[in-house]
Amino acid sequence: MPLISLTTDFGDLYPAAMKAVILGINPMVQIIDITHSIRQAGIREGAFALYSLVRYFPQGTVHIGVIDPGVGTSRRALAIKAGRAGEEQFFIGPDNGLLIPAARCFGEMEVYEITNSELMLKSGISATFHGRDIFAPAGAHLSKGTPIEAVGPEISDFVNLDFENFGIDGPFLVGEVIFADNFGNIITNIPEEVVLKFSTFGSQIEVNGRRISFVQTYGFVRPEESLALIGSHGFLEIAVNKGNASRQFGLKNGDEVAIKIM
Known part of the structure:
Protein backbone atom coordinates (compact mmCIF):
# COMPACT_ATOMS: atom_id res chain seq x y z
CA MET A 1 0.00 0.00 0.00
CA PRO A 2 1.45 3.44 -0.94
CA LEU A 3 2.13 5.88 1.88
CA ILE A 4 1.90 9.67 2.11
CA SER A 5 3.08 11.56 5.20
CA LEU A 6 1.93 15.07 6.09
CA THR A 7 3.86 17.68 8.07
CA THR A 8 2.33 21.14 8.44
CA ASP A 9 1.78 24.10 10.74
CA PHE A 10 -1.95 24.02 9.97
CA GLY A 11 -3.35 22.78 13.28
CA ASP A 12 -7.01 21.85 12.81
CA LEU A 13 -9.28 21.87 9.74
CA TYR A 14 -6.89 22.45 6.83
CA PRO A 15 -5.16 19.03 6.87
CA ALA A 16 -8.55 17.42 6.24
CA ALA A 17 -8.85 19.31 2.94
CA MET A 18 -5.46 17.98 1.86
CA LYS A 19 -6.46 14.44 2.78
CA ALA A 20 -9.71 14.73 0.85
CA VAL A 21 -7.83 15.82 -2.28
CA ILE A 22 -5.26 13.04 -1.90
CA LEU A 23 -7.89 10.33 -1.46
CA GLY A 24 -9.88 11.66 -4.39
CA ILE A 25 -6.87 11.00 -6.61
CA ASN A 26 -5.56 7.84 -4.95
CA PRO A 27 -8.14 6.16 -2.69
CA MET A 28 -5.69 3.30 -2.02
CA VAL A 29 -3.08 5.45 -0.29
CA GLN A 30 -2.44 5.38 3.46
CA ILE A 31 -1.95 8.84 4.98
CA ILE A 32 0.24 9.25 8.07
CA ASP A 33 0.29 12.53 10.02
CA ILE A 34 3.79 13.36 11.23
CA THR A 35 2.54 16.56 12.86
CA HIS A 36 0.29 19.54 12.21
CA SER A 37 1.49 21.34 15.34
CA ILE A 38 4.64 23.05 14.07
CA ARG A 39 4.81 26.67 15.22
CA GLN A 40 3.36 29.02 12.60
CA ALA A 41 5.99 29.63 9.90
CA GLY A 42 8.46 27.44 11.83
CA ILE A 43 10.38 26.20 8.81
CA ARG A 44 13.41 24.92 10.74
CA GLU A 45 11.17 23.09 13.25
CA GLY A 46 9.25 21.43 10.44
CA ALA A 47 12.48 20.53 8.68
CA PHE A 48 13.72 18.86 11.87
CA ALA A 49 10.45 16.94 12.33
CA LEU A 50 10.79 15.51 8.82
CA TYR A 51 14.53 14.92 9.16
CA SER A 52 14.17 12.99 12.40
CA LEU A 53 11.56 10.53 11.08
CA VAL A 54 11.86 9.92 7.34
CA ARG A 55 14.50 7.19 7.54
CA TYR A 56 11.94 4.92 9.27
CA PHE A 57 9.47 5.05 6.37
CA PRO A 58 9.54 2.43 3.61
CA GLN A 59 10.85 3.12 0.11
CA GLY A 60 8.37 4.84 -2.14
CA THR A 61 6.84 6.99 0.62
CA VAL A 62 5.78 10.48 -0.46
CA HIS A 63 6.34 13.14 2.21
CA ILE A 64 4.30 16.33 1.83
CA GLY A 65 5.56 19.21 3.96
CA VAL A 66 3.69 22.52 4.07
CA ILE A 67 5.11 25.26 6.26
CA ASP A 68 4.81 28.00 3.75
CA PRO A 69 4.90 31.68 4.78
CA GLY A 70 5.70 32.52 1.14
CA VAL A 71 2.53 30.95 -0.28
CA GLY A 72 1.17 32.86 -3.25
CA THR A 73 4.46 34.67 -3.93
CA SER A 74 7.13 33.83 -6.49
CA ARG A 75 8.55 31.03 -4.30
CA ARG A 76 8.57 27.75 -6.22
CA ALA A 77 6.85 24.44 -5.51
CA LEU A 78 9.24 21.48 -5.35
CA ALA A 79 9.21 17.73 -5.82
CA ILE A 80 12.32 15.81 -4.75
CA LYS A 81 13.41 12.23 -5.36
CA ALA A 82 16.01 11.09 -2.82
CA GLY A 83 17.87 7.82 -2.39
CA ARG A 84 19.43 5.10 -4.46
CA ALA A 85 17.52 3.40 -7.27
CA GLY A 86 14.88 1.12 -5.81
CA GLU A 87 15.08 2.79 -2.38
CA GLU A 88 13.78 6.27 -3.21
CA GLN A 89 11.50 8.42 -1.13
CA PHE A 90 9.78 11.55 -2.41
CA PHE A 91 9.29 15.03 -0.95
CA ILE A 92 6.74 17.64 -1.96
CA GLY A 93 6.53 21.19 -0.63
CA PRO A 94 7.63 24.81 -0.95
CA ASP A 95 11.10 25.94 -1.96
CA ASN A 96 12.08 27.39 1.41
CA GLY A 97 14.49 24.73 2.71
CA LEU A 98 11.83 22.73 4.57
CA LEU A 99 12.41 19.48 2.65
CA ILE A 100 16.17 19.59 2.16
CA PRO A 101 17.63 18.12 5.40
CA ALA A 102 15.26 15.14 5.25
CA ALA A 103 15.91 14.50 1.57
CA ARG A 104 19.67 14.70 2.14
CA CYS A 105 19.38 11.81 4.64
CA PHE A 106 19.24 9.53 1.62
CA GLY A 107 22.31 10.86 -0.17
CA GLU A 108 21.47 11.17 -3.85
CA MET A 109 18.84 13.82 -4.57
CA GLU A 110 17.04 15.16 -7.65
CA VAL A 111 15.02 18.38 -7.29
CA TYR A 112 12.23 19.43 -9.65
CA GLU A 113 9.99 22.46 -9.85
CA ILE A 114 6.29 21.61 -9.98
CA THR A 115 4.87 23.42 -13.03
CA ASN A 116 2.61 20.80 -14.64
CA SER A 117 -0.95 22.06 -14.13
CA GLU A 118 -2.28 18.57 -14.95
CA LEU A 119 -0.97 17.45 -11.56
CA MET A 120 -2.68 20.28 -9.66
CA LEU A 121 -6.25 20.71 -8.42
CA LYS A 122 -8.56 20.91 -11.44
CA SER A 123 -10.96 23.39 -9.84
CA GLY A 124 -8.29 26.10 -9.62
CA ILE A 125 -5.35 27.28 -7.54
CA SER A 126 -5.91 29.43 -4.48
CA ALA A 127 -3.31 32.07 -3.69
CA THR A 128 -3.30 31.00 -0.02
CA PHE A 129 -3.69 27.20 0.07
CA HIS A 130 -1.11 25.48 -2.11
CA GLY A 131 -1.11 22.59 0.37
CA ARG A 132 -4.52 21.60 -0.94
CA ASP A 133 -4.25 22.83 -4.53
CA ILE A 134 -0.66 21.95 -5.56
CA PHE A 135 1.20 19.85 -3.01
CA ALA A 136 -1.57 17.38 -2.12
CA PRO A 137 -2.52 16.52 -5.72
CA ALA A 138 1.10 16.35 -6.89
CA GLY A 139 1.95 14.02 -4.00
CA ALA A 140 -1.09 11.87 -4.69
CA HIS A 141 -0.11 11.47 -8.35
CA LEU A 142 3.43 10.46 -7.37
CA SER A 143 1.99 7.89 -4.96
CA LYS A 144 0.13 6.35 -7.93
CA GLY A 145 3.37 5.94 -9.87
CA THR A 146 3.54 9.14 -11.92
CA PRO A 147 7.25 9.66 -12.68
CA ILE A 148 8.73 12.64 -10.91
CA GLU A 149 10.05 14.01 -14.20
CA ALA A 150 6.41 14.71 -15.13
CA VAL A 151 6.05 17.44 -12.50
CA GLY A 152 8.29 19.93 -14.31
CA PRO A 153 11.93 20.86 -14.95
CA GLU A 154 14.83 19.72 -12.81
CA ILE A 155 16.53 22.58 -10.93
CA SER A 156 19.71 23.08 -8.92
CA ASP A 157 19.22 26.53 -7.36
CA PHE A 158 16.77 25.51 -4.64
CA VAL A 159 16.79 27.16 -1.19
CA ASN A 160 19.16 25.27 1.09
CA LEU A 161 18.81 24.56 4.81
CA ASP A 162 20.96 22.51 7.17
CA PHE A 163 21.44 22.07 10.89
CA GLU A 164 25.22 22.35 10.87
CA ASN A 165 25.63 25.99 11.87
CA PHE A 166 27.22 25.14 15.22
CA GLY A 167 30.71 26.09 16.28
CA ILE A 168 33.51 25.32 18.72
CA ASP A 169 34.91 28.26 20.68
CA GLY A 170 37.54 27.14 23.18
CA PRO A 171 35.71 25.07 25.82
CA PHE A 172 32.30 25.99 24.34
CA LEU A 173 30.11 24.21 21.81
CA VAL A 174 27.83 26.91 20.42
CA GLY A 175 24.66 25.96 18.59
CA GLU A 176 20.96 26.65 18.48
CA VAL A 177 17.68 25.15 19.61
CA ILE A 178 16.12 23.48 16.57
CA PHE A 179 13.13 21.90 18.33
CA ALA A 180 11.43 22.02 21.71
CA ASP A 181 9.11 19.03 21.99
CA ASN A 182 5.83 18.65 23.89
CA PHE A 183 7.70 17.50 27.00
CA GLY A 184 9.75 20.70 27.04
CA ASN A 185 12.94 18.88 26.01
CA ILE A 186 15.33 21.20 24.18
CA ILE A 187 16.90 19.65 21.08
CA THR A 188 20.00 21.43 19.83
CA ASN A 208 24.18 28.87 29.22
CA GLY A 209 26.07 29.08 32.53
CA ARG A 210 24.07 26.41 34.39
CA ARG A 211 25.88 23.20 35.40
CA ILE A 212 24.09 19.89 34.70
CA SER A 213 24.95 16.19 34.31
CA PHE A 214 25.60 14.64 30.90
CA VAL A 215 24.07 11.15 31.11
CA GLN A 216 22.61 8.40 28.91
CA THR A 217 18.93 8.87 29.79
CA TYR A 218 16.41 10.74 31.93
CA GLY A 219 16.20 8.24 34.81
CA PHE A 220 19.90 8.67 35.65
CA VAL A 221 19.08 11.85 37.61
CA ARG A 222 16.55 12.65 40.33
CA PRO A 223 13.02 13.87 39.51
CA GLU A 224 12.99 17.59 38.64
CA GLU A 225 16.77 17.52 38.08
CA SER A 226 18.20 18.93 34.85
CA LEU A 227 20.32 16.82 32.52
CA ALA A 228 21.87 16.63 29.07
CA LEU A 229 21.79 13.56 26.86
CA ILE A 230 22.00 12.38 23.27
CA GLY A 231 18.43 12.04 22.04
CA SER A 232 17.08 9.36 19.73
CA HIS A 233 17.54 11.85 16.86
CA GLY A 234 21.34 11.96 17.40
CA PHE A 235 21.61 15.53 18.73
CA LEU A 236 22.44 16.95 22.15
CA GLU A 237 19.24 17.41 24.16
CA ILE A 238 18.67 19.39 27.36
CA ALA A 239 15.93 18.00 29.60
CA VAL A 240 14.47 17.95 33.09
CA ASN A 241 13.50 14.57 34.51
CA LYS A 242 9.70 14.82 34.89
CA GLY A 243 9.91 18.53 34.20
CA ASN A 244 10.07 21.13 31.42
CA ALA A 245 13.54 22.26 30.36
CA SER A 246 12.26 24.84 27.90
CA ARG A 247 10.57 26.74 30.74
CA GLN A 248 13.36 26.24 33.25
CA PHE A 249 16.14 27.36 30.91
CA GLY A 250 14.05 29.98 29.10
CA LEU A 251 15.03 28.52 25.73
CA LYS A 252 12.82 28.29 22.67
CA ASN A 253 13.18 27.37 19.01
CA GLY A 254 15.88 29.41 17.30
CA ASP A 255 17.65 30.53 20.48
CA GLU A 256 21.43 30.27 20.75
CA VAL A 257 22.75 27.75 23.25
CA ALA A 258 26.31 27.60 24.62
CA ILE A 259 27.57 24.30 26.05
CA LYS A 260 30.72 24.55 28.18
CA ILE A 261 32.70 21.33 28.47
CA MET A 262 33.91 20.93 32.08
Whole structure:
Protein backbone atom coordinates (compact mmCIF):
# COMPACT_ATOMS: atom_id res chain seq x y z
CA MET A 1 0.00 0.00 0.00
CA PRO A 2 1.45 3.44 -0.94
CA LEU A 3 2.13 5.88 1.88
CA ILE A 4 1.90 9.67 2.11
CA SER A 5 3.08 11.56 5.20
CA LEU A 6 1.93 15.07 6.09
CA THR A 7 3.86 17.68 8.07
CA THR A 8 2.33 21.14 8.44
CA ASP A 9 1.78 24.10 10.74
CA PHE A 10 -1.95 24.02 9.97
CA GLY A 11 -3.35 22.78 13.28
CA ASP A 12 -7.01 21.85 12.81
CA LEU A 13 -9.28 21.87 9.74
CA TYR A 14 -6.89 22.45 6.83
CA PRO A 15 -5.16 19.03 6.87
CA ALA A 16 -8.55 17.42 6.24
CA ALA A 17 -8.85 19.31 2.94
CA MET A 18 -5.46 17.98 1.86
CA LYS A 19 -6.46 14.44 2.78
CA ALA A 20 -9.71 14.73 0.85
CA VAL A 21 -7.83 15.82 -2.28
CA ILE A 22 -5.26 13.04 -1.90
CA LEU A 23 -7.89 10.33 -1.46
CA GLY A 24 -9.88 11.66 -4.39
CA ILE A 25 -6.87 11.00 -6.61
CA ASN A 26 -5.56 7.84 -4.95
CA PRO A 27 -8.14 6.16 -2.69
CA MET A 28 -5.69 3.30 -2.02
CA VAL A 29 -3.08 5.45 -0.29
CA GLN A 30 -2.44 5.38 3.46
CA ILE A 31 -1.95 8.84 4.98
CA ILE A 32 0.24 9.25 8.07
CA ASP A 33 0.29 12.53 10.02
CA ILE A 34 3.79 13.36 11.23
CA THR A 35 2.54 16.56 12.86
CA HIS A 36 0.29 19.54 12.21
CA SER A 37 1.49 21.34 15.34
CA ILE A 38 4.64 23.05 14.07
CA ARG A 39 4.81 26.67 15.22
CA GLN A 40 3.36 29.02 12.60
CA ALA A 41 5.99 29.63 9.90
CA GLY A 42 8.46 27.44 11.83
CA ILE A 43 10.38 26.20 8.81
CA ARG A 44 13.41 24.92 10.74
CA GLU A 45 11.17 23.09 13.25
CA GLY A 46 9.25 21.43 10.44
CA ALA A 47 12.48 20.53 8.68
CA PHE A 48 13.72 18.86 11.87
CA ALA A 49 10.45 16.94 12.33
CA LEU A 50 10.79 15.51 8.82
CA TYR A 51 14.53 14.92 9.16
CA SER A 52 14.17 12.99 12.40
CA LEU A 53 11.56 10.53 11.08
CA VAL A 54 11.86 9.92 7.34
CA ARG A 55 14.50 7.19 7.54
CA TYR A 56 11.94 4.92 9.27
CA PHE A 57 9.47 5.05 6.37
CA PRO A 58 9.54 2.43 3.61
CA GLN A 59 10.85 3.12 0.11
CA GLY A 60 8.37 4.84 -2.14
CA THR A 61 6.84 6.99 0.62
CA VAL A 62 5.78 10.48 -0.46
CA HIS A 63 6.34 13.14 2.21
CA ILE A 64 4.30 16.33 1.83
CA GLY A 65 5.56 19.21 3.96
CA VAL A 66 3.69 22.52 4.07
CA ILE A 67 5.11 25.26 6.26
CA ASP A 68 4.81 28.00 3.75
CA PRO A 69 4.90 31.68 4.78
CA GLY A 70 5.70 32.52 1.14
CA VAL A 71 2.53 30.95 -0.28
CA GLY A 72 1.17 32.86 -3.25
CA THR A 73 4.46 34.67 -3.93
CA SER A 74 7.13 33.83 -6.49
CA ARG A 75 8.55 31.03 -4.30
CA ARG A 76 8.57 27.75 -6.22
CA ALA A 77 6.85 24.44 -5.51
CA LEU A 78 9.24 21.48 -5.35
CA ALA A 79 9.21 17.73 -5.82
CA ILE A 80 12.32 15.81 -4.75
CA LYS A 81 13.41 12.23 -5.36
CA ALA A 82 16.01 11.09 -2.82
CA GLY A 83 17.87 7.82 -2.39
CA ARG A 84 19.43 5.10 -4.46
CA ALA A 85 17.52 3.40 -7.27
CA GLY A 86 14.88 1.12 -5.81
CA GLU A 87 15.08 2.79 -2.38
CA GLU A 88 13.78 6.27 -3.21
CA GLN A 89 11.50 8.42 -1.13
CA PHE A 90 9.78 11.55 -2.41
CA PHE A 91 9.29 15.03 -0.95
CA ILE A 92 6.74 17.64 -1.96
CA GLY A 93 6.53 21.19 -0.63
CA PRO A 94 7.63 24.81 -0.95
CA ASP A 95 11.10 25.94 -1.96
CA ASN A 96 12.08 27.39 1.41
CA GLY A 97 14.49 24.73 2.71
CA LEU A 98 11.83 22.73 4.57
CA LEU A 99 12.41 19.48 2.65
CA ILE A 100 16.17 19.59 2.16
CA PRO A 101 17.63 18.12 5.40
CA ALA A 102 15.26 15.14 5.25
CA ALA A 103 15.91 14.50 1.57
CA ARG A 104 19.67 14.70 2.14
CA CYS A 105 19.38 11.81 4.64
CA PHE A 106 19.24 9.53 1.62
CA GLY A 107 22.31 10.86 -0.17
CA GLU A 108 21.47 11.17 -3.85
CA MET A 109 18.84 13.82 -4.57
CA GLU A 110 17.04 15.16 -7.65
CA VAL A 111 15.02 18.38 -7.29
CA TYR A 112 12.23 19.43 -9.65
CA GLU A 113 9.99 22.46 -9.85
CA ILE A 114 6.29 21.61 -9.98
CA THR A 115 4.87 23.42 -13.03
CA ASN A 116 2.61 20.80 -14.64
CA SER A 117 -0.95 22.06 -14.13
CA GLU A 118 -2.28 18.57 -14.95
CA LEU A 119 -0.97 17.45 -11.56
CA MET A 120 -2.68 20.28 -9.66
CA LEU A 121 -6.25 20.71 -8.42
CA LYS A 122 -8.56 20.91 -11.44
CA SER A 123 -10.96 23.39 -9.84
CA GLY A 124 -8.29 26.10 -9.62
CA ILE A 125 -5.35 27.28 -7.54
CA SER A 126 -5.91 29.43 -4.48
CA ALA A 127 -3.31 32.07 -3.69
CA THR A 128 -3.30 31.00 -0.02
CA PHE A 129 -3.69 27.20 0.07
CA HIS A 130 -1.11 25.48 -2.11
CA GLY A 131 -1.11 22.59 0.37
CA ARG A 132 -4.52 21.60 -0.94
CA ASP A 133 -4.25 22.83 -4.53
CA ILE A 134 -0.66 21.95 -5.56
CA PHE A 135 1.20 19.85 -3.01
CA ALA A 136 -1.57 17.38 -2.12
CA PRO A 137 -2.52 16.52 -5.72
CA ALA A 138 1.10 16.35 -6.89
CA GLY A 139 1.95 14.02 -4.00
CA ALA A 140 -1.09 11.87 -4.69
CA HIS A 141 -0.11 11.47 -8.35
CA LEU A 142 3.43 10.46 -7.37
CA SER A 143 1.99 7.89 -4.96
CA LYS A 144 0.13 6.35 -7.93
CA GLY A 145 3.37 5.94 -9.87
CA THR A 146 3.54 9.14 -11.92
CA PRO A 147 7.25 9.66 -12.68
CA ILE A 148 8.73 12.64 -10.91
CA GLU A 149 10.05 14.01 -14.20
CA ALA A 150 6.41 14.71 -15.13
CA VAL A 151 6.05 17.44 -12.50
CA GLY A 152 8.29 19.93 -14.31
CA PRO A 153 11.93 20.86 -14.95
CA GLU A 154 14.83 19.72 -12.81
CA ILE A 155 16.53 22.58 -10.93
CA SER A 156 19.71 23.08 -8.92
CA ASP A 157 19.22 26.53 -7.36
CA PHE A 158 16.77 25.51 -4.64
CA VAL A 159 16.79 27.16 -1.19
CA ASN A 160 19.16 25.27 1.09
CA LEU A 161 18.81 24.56 4.81
CA ASP A 162 20.96 22.51 7.17
CA PHE A 163 21.44 22.07 10.89
CA GLU A 164 25.22 22.35 10.87
CA ASN A 165 25.63 25.99 11.87
CA PHE A 166 27.22 25.14 15.22
CA GLY A 167 30.71 26.09 16.28
CA ILE A 168 33.51 25.32 18.72
CA ASP A 169 34.91 28.26 20.68
CA GLY A 170 37.54 27.14 23.18
CA PRO A 171 35.71 25.07 25.82
CA PHE A 172 32.30 25.99 24.34
CA LEU A 173 30.11 24.21 21.81
CA VAL A 174 27.83 26.91 20.42
CA GLY A 175 24.66 25.96 18.59
CA GLU A 176 20.96 26.65 18.48
CA VAL A 177 17.68 25.15 19.61
CA ILE A 178 16.12 23.48 16.57
CA PHE A 179 13.13 21.90 18.33
CA ALA A 180 11.43 22.02 21.71
CA ASP A 181 9.11 19.03 21.99
CA ASN A 182 5.83 18.65 23.89
CA PHE A 183 7.70 17.50 27.00
CA GLY A 184 9.75 20.70 27.04
CA ASN A 185 12.94 18.88 26.01
CA ILE A 186 15.33 21.20 24.18
CA ILE A 187 16.90 19.65 21.08
CA THR A 188 20.00 21.43 19.83
CA ASN A 189 21.76 21.15 16.49
CA ILE A 190 24.99 19.90 18.12
CA PRO A 191 25.50 16.32 16.87
CA GLU A 192 26.38 13.31 18.97
CA GLU A 193 29.83 12.77 17.48
CA VAL A 194 30.91 16.33 18.33
CA VAL A 195 29.66 16.13 21.92
CA LEU A 196 31.30 12.75 22.56
CA LYS A 197 34.58 14.01 21.15
CA PHE A 198 34.84 16.47 24.04
CA SER A 199 32.78 14.94 26.85
CA THR A 200 31.86 11.56 28.35
CA PHE A 201 28.72 10.25 30.02
CA GLY A 202 28.74 10.95 33.74
CA SER A 203 30.59 14.24 33.38
CA GLN A 204 29.28 17.75 33.99
CA ILE A 205 28.61 20.42 31.39
CA GLU A 206 27.32 23.97 31.58
CA VAL A 207 24.32 25.08 29.53
CA ASN A 208 24.18 28.87 29.22
CA GLY A 209 26.07 29.08 32.53
CA ARG A 210 24.07 26.41 34.39
CA ARG A 211 25.88 23.20 35.40
CA ILE A 212 24.09 19.89 34.70
CA SER A 213 24.95 16.19 34.31
CA PHE A 214 25.60 14.64 30.90
CA VAL A 215 24.07 11.15 31.11
CA GLN A 216 22.61 8.40 28.91
CA THR A 217 18.93 8.87 29.79
CA TYR A 218 16.41 10.74 31.93
CA GLY A 219 16.20 8.24 34.81
CA PHE A 220 19.90 8.67 35.65
CA VAL A 221 19.08 11.85 37.61
CA ARG A 222 16.55 12.65 40.33
CA PRO A 223 13.02 13.87 39.51
CA GLU A 224 12.99 17.59 38.64
CA GLU A 225 16.77 17.52 38.08
CA SER A 226 18.20 18.93 34.85
CA LEU A 227 20.32 16.82 32.52
CA ALA A 228 21.87 16.63 29.07
CA LEU A 229 21.79 13.56 26.86
CA ILE A 230 22.00 12.38 23.27
CA GLY A 231 18.43 12.04 22.04
CA SER A 232 17.08 9.36 19.73
CA HIS A 233 17.54 11.85 16.86
CA GLY A 234 21.34 11.96 17.40
CA PHE A 235 21.61 15.53 18.73
CA LEU A 236 22.44 16.95 22.15
CA GLU A 237 19.24 17.41 24.16
CA ILE A 238 18.67 19.39 27.36
CA ALA A 239 15.93 18.00 29.60
CA VAL A 240 14.47 17.95 33.09
CA ASN A 241 13.50 14.57 34.51
CA LYS A 242 9.70 14.82 34.89
CA GLY A 243 9.91 18.53 34.20
CA ASN A 244 10.07 21.13 31.42
CA ALA A 245 13.54 22.26 30.36
CA SER A 246 12.26 24.84 27.90
CA ARG A 247 10.57 26.74 30.74
CA GLN A 248 13.36 26.24 33.25
CA PHE A 249 16.14 27.36 30.91
CA GLY A 250 14.05 29.98 29.10
CA LEU A 251 15.03 28.52 25.73
CA LYS A 252 12.82 28.29 22.67
CA ASN A 253 13.18 27.37 19.01
CA GLY A 254 15.88 29.41 17.30
CA ASP A 255 17.65 30.53 20.48
CA GLU A 256 21.43 30.27 20.75
CA VAL A 257 22.75 27.75 23.25
CA ALA A 258 26.31 27.60 24.62
CA ILE A 259 27.57 24.30 26.05
CA LYS A 260 30.72 24.55 28.18
CA ILE A 261 32.70 21.33 28.47
CA MET A 262 33.91 20.93 32.08
